[in-house]
Amino acid sequence: MMADSNRLTGADGLEHSSVPVPKYHLVKEAIQGYIADGSWAPETLIPSEPELCREFAVSRITVRRAIGDLAQEGKLRTVQGKGTFVASPKLQQQFVQRAFGFYEDMQRRGLLLTTEVLRQEMVPASFEVASHLGIQPREQVFLLVRLRSVAEEKILLSTTYLPAQLCPDLHLHDFSTGSLYTYLQERYGLSIARGKRTLEAVAAGQWEARQLEMALGSPLLRLDGVAYLANGKAFEYSQTLQRGDRARVAVEFIASQE
Numbered sequence: 001m002m003a004d005s006n007r008l009t010g011a012d013g014l015e016h017s018s019v020p021v022p023k024y025h026l027v028k029e030a031i032q033g034y035i036a037d038g039s040w041a042p043e044t045l046i047p048s049e050p051e052l053c054r055e056f057a058v059s060r061i062t063v064r065r066a067i068g069d070l071a072q073e074g075k076l077r078t079v080q081g082k083g084t085f086v087a088s089p090k091l092q093q094q095f096v097q098r099a100f101g102f103y104e105d106m107q108r109r110g111l112l113l114t115t116e117v118l119r120q121e122m123v124p125a126s127f128e129v130a131s132h133l134g135i136q137p138r139e140q141v142f143l144l145v146r147l148r149s150v151a152e153e154k155i156l157l158s159t160t161y162l163p164a165q166l167c168p169d170l171h172l173h174d175f176s177t178g179s180l181y182t183y184l185q186e187r188y189g190l191s192i193a194r195g196k197r198t199l200e201a202v203a204a205g206q207w208e209a210r211q212l213e214m215a216l217g218s219p220l221l222r223l224d225g226v227a228y229l230a231n232g233k234a235f236e237y238s239q240t241l242q243r244g245d246r247a248r249v250a251v252e253f254i255a256s257q258e
Contacts, residue, residue, distance in 0.1 A: 023062045024062045024063075024065040025066075027056050031066060031076075032127075033126065033127035035086055037131070042086050042089060043085055044086045045084070052067075067084055068205075071084070072203040072204075074202060114152070116146065116147040116176065117174075118145040119144070119145040120171055121142075122141070122142055124140060125137055125138060133163055133237050134233065135163055139163065139164070141163055142160075143161055144158075144161075145158070146158050147212075154243075155246055156212075156242040157211055159239045160237075160238045161236070162184075162235060166190060166235055167188050190235055191229070192228070192229075193229055193230040194227075195226060196225065197225040200222050201219060202219075203217045203220065204220050204241075212241075212243055214243060219244030220241045220242060220243060221241070221244055221249065223238075223239075223240040223242070224240075225237070
């Protein structure tokens, strides 16, 4: 199946940003859109590299990098002599967890947290982001990308999306200090009633490795989350990448009543 040119160049709206976006990232976003909307089902053989090059009007190097990143993230898998396939969903186990943000968690533990804001702006939602937030693709969302350090050691990268209609001037606030959740509560009255989180192991790509000052392919813990208001509406979709060599997950559980 082939995408139209708008699917590629507008997949996440980043071409409208003042920040340059690599072509491989746009190809990657488009492929993720096919997977997310079911166009490419699990175990489907995706088009060959030459076909993807023609579809997206990019070089073979660009296509290979996009496929390589998605393979490292476990979304695609390559079989020698057969091609590249959409990976089957990973096994998932349900956990119960308190709704602490990273800032609140570090503060409770008395650890020094510093934040560098890498991106902060309003952008059109990609298909993947829109599906998590329950909005239409290309609706405006607030994008916040932060590099978090603990005791001056770079620990994680967090990417957060919120519907612009819920917080229209959020991009004007300084998020280099303080808690996002606290500000959302105090400024807009938005509080987490419940949420869903998935945890998986991935390998660091070039951008993640550079930002976290680690070797390419190093292990990362990826935590994807969706937070919901009391009325059931999704108001935050987040992706967090944490150094695997500096992270350990603690899970609190309760007995099932079933």
